[in-house]
Structures are given as C-alpha cells and as structure tokens.
Amino acid sequence: MGSRPVSFAYPCGQTFVGRGRETQSYVPLVAEMFQTGRRWLDETSNAPDHFDTAQVMSMRMDGEDFSRVRRMIERAKRNENWLVLAGHSVGESTQWGTNLAMLRELLAYATDPANGVWVAPVSEVATFIARERAARE
Numbered sequence: 001m002g003s004r005p006v007s008f009a010y011p012c013g014q015t016f017v018g019r020g021r022e023t024q025s026y027v028p029l030v031a032e033m034f035q036t037g038r039r040w041l042d043e044t045s046n047a048p049d050h051f052d053t054a055q056v057m058s059m060r061m062d063g064e065d066f067s068r069v070r071r072m073i074e075r076a077k078r079n080e081n082w083l084v085l086a087g088h089s090v091g092e093s094t095q096w097g098t099n100l101a102m103l104r105e106l107l108a109y110a111t112d113p114a115n116g117v118w119v120a121p122v123s124e125v126a127t128f129i130a131r132e133r134a135a136r137e
Contacts, residue, residue: 048080
C-alpha cells in the first residue's frame with residue numbers, strides 16, 4: 001500500500017503482556033515503531049509539556065451523552081490540555097458503542113469556531129506538540 005502506520009492503539013488499553021512475574025511492558029517497542037501509542041479508559045487529558053507520546057491518554061465517548069463529553073472538553077480547555085476521545089462502533093449507545101446523536105452534537109460543537117476546539121488526528125496533534133517542544137529547547 002505504500003503507507004506506514006504512525007499511531008498504535010493498545011488493545012483494551014493494556015500496555016503490557018504476560019502474567020505475574022513474567023509481565024513485560026511493550027511501551028518501549030511501541031515508542032520505537034510508532035509516533036504515538038494510545039491507551040484507553042484514562043481519567044484525564046494530556047498535558048502537552050510532559051505527556052508520553054508512547055502512552056497517550058484517552059477518555060471514552062462510548063455510552064456517554066454530549067453533556068458529559070462537553071464537560072471533558074471544557075476541563076481540557078481550562079487546563080490547556082490535549083483531550084483524546086476514543087470509541088468503538090458508532091450507532092447505538094452501548095458500553096462499547098458511541099451514540100450517533102451524541103457524535104453529531106459533538107461534531108457541531110467542536111467545529112463551531114466560537115468554541116475554540118481544534119479537531120485533528122492524534123498524529124497531527126503529536127507532530128504539532130513535538131515542534132512546539134523543540135522550538136522551546
């Protein structure tokens with residue numbers, strides 16, 4: 001195909017393999033092979049000055065209504081953080097599905113310039129943050 005994947009999504013957000021004393025992290029491998037590695041079910045957004053590109057935190061939008069997702073966005077904006085929303089299928093609002101009506105509300109809100117939200121792929125935001133970090137060094 002001529003393209004190389006740049007972002008990795010940890011299956012079920014797990015950054016390790018094995019059990020007990022045999023458990024090993026595969027974060028170093030993801031850091032070597034991809035620009036970003038996205039976790040799952042985190043409790044907060046990413047602070048651009050000190051997040052780990054191999055362990056980008058994400059928050060769920062599966063099963064959530066727009067008022068809850070909007071609060072996540074507003075909190076990230078107040079803290080000047082990068083919020084990564086993650087979900088699975090789109091349609092029904094289930095534990096593993098993003099409600100289509102909520103997604104429509106979210107997109108209308110996020111694309112309204114008055115709300116000051118930047119919507120972009122993870123790789124684009126990670127590239128922007130890397131350039132900003134490099135410019136400060």
